[in-house]
Amino acid sequence: MLSSQQPGGALEATLLAAVESRLADCPDRELFLLRLHRWWPDLRDGLAPVYPSGVEDLALRLLLLAADAYAGREAELKRLDLIRGLEPDWFQQPAMMGYAAYADRFAGTLAGVADRVDYLRELGVTYLHLMPLLRPREGDSDGGYAVADYRDIRPDLGTVEDLRELARTLRGAGISLVLDLVLNHVAREHPWAQAARAGEASYRAYFHTFADRELPDAYEQALPEVFPDFAPGNFSWDDELRAWVWTTFNDFQWDVNWSNPDVFVEYADILFFLANAGVEVVRLDAIAFLWKRLGTDCQNQAEVHAITQALHALTRIVCPALLFKAEAIVGPADLVHYLGQGPHYGKVSDLAYHNSLMVQTWSMLAAGDARLAAHALGHLPPAPSTTAWISYVRGHDDIGWAIDDGDAAAVGLSGHAHRAFLSDYYCGRFPGGAARGLVFQANPATGDRRISGTSASLAGIEAGDAHGVARVLLAHALAFGWGGIPVIWSGDELAMVNDPHWAAEPGHAGDNRWTHRPRLTEADLARRADPADPAGQVFAGLRALARARARIPHLDASVGSEIPPLADPGVLPVLRRHPLGPLLGLYNVTAGWRPFPWWRLAELGIAEPWDARADTGVKPGEDGNLWLAPYQACWIV
């Protein structure tokens, strides 16, 4: 029996006794208790600042739930917990490669996804993010991000049992299943919201409601608008509630009130449900928005990180194979906090989207210039060595030009003018440009114009530009060479262009993000075999990148990427100082040949340069430079 004097700090005797008695019949309870002692300080320190009164009560409720979830976790998943514990860096290894898709658009149903596992393996995929598939509200559901029931599956996709089955199939093929946990809001039709509308006070307290405009108006002073076009403002009037309710996104997505401990308990329970269904990574959707504070933009508040730490500690006790991925599409200065800074170092999300890398990639390709990217990426604080970035080129969302004014000014640009240039360039308004994107959510108040479009359409393949394929591959080479888990957006591996009929589907007409969320038919997949087709060229290129990456230890995510001084404004150098020796990534972001001085390789400690990506030797030109072809990427070791 463990005493409360175990390393890890004092766990109150009453809590321990309650948990022990709850698990009296559970044969492997000792492991749970060991983990509880180990992670209790993180749990307590996460809860305490957010729920200062009644932490004991809250902890008791949570630990009993946790004990039940542990007792109900199937043996195969408990075994996975042990395996991951023996290899805690499994997700940082260079063989990791991700793919993200809507189950229906990729393969019809959950069973259809299982049928396409071989296709995913052919590409090199080890991580599959299926877009929201828990049962959403009917009609427009923001692509499933308005959940009506967290414990049910969209009926056209399958059942909860199908989900468990798919998770098992994927696991058997070496692919981890990633699902969204939408934890900032629920659908207006979710039972909590229904109960609130029916007048139940305890459920009304799950939401932020206001009898009049006084507080909403005060909050609005500092709040941005996420969907200024189709959902202006951050509050919606609800007739049944007879109140204004906080709705950061659409009026049918009600923000939940995380200052209410009942809300925390509900989501902890949902997390355990997903983990026990076989989900290996949860994507914490819109996590930046969880905590509201008057006078701020209500994003990135300190409480968000404390809440994440407490949730993560709970999963480490119950289901440590589960990873957290933060979806925080925020400015560079706020981003690293989601992987843990200060007291939260190593205690919050294991993964986070590298939004800045994605934005800078498209910025470099448009400008043919790496100076702004070098400055911005070079000044990001390092991520904890136990975490990994999700590096990506496109996703299901639009691209917002998250270019910091200070970074722009440091390289002599106006942030505002550069953002305007990028919008013009990618919507095809720039003279000579080959991009074919669509403007999403133009905001006259700020001048922001975000962009929708597939990689192929943004890179010029749709327009027939001679460099289109090379641009797509260069962008992915940078994502694959950064060190983290590169994730391909479904359809991009087949160079699929924008869907011109995106508005025709019911509920989609107002949201042009659907233009880059293609359906993949067998005929589309077959195009990968044709080397003359951009689909075949991009597929082969990505496959080769994944294969090369898997054999290069220097790309392990535990090592950070640095940006050494630029030798040429058209070439982004990315240096990774791995214990085995340095790896220098060189990325020519222009349509011309570009030099990199040979002597700088020696200076960086690379004596006999070898391009590990192409698996070939590298030689200087007669002028003492290494010459890079248009849009060429090398990974020199």
Ligand code: GLC
């Ligand atoms: C995230 C999703 C986006 C969705 C929003 C609201 O940002 O990526 O598609 O609209 O959250 O859930």
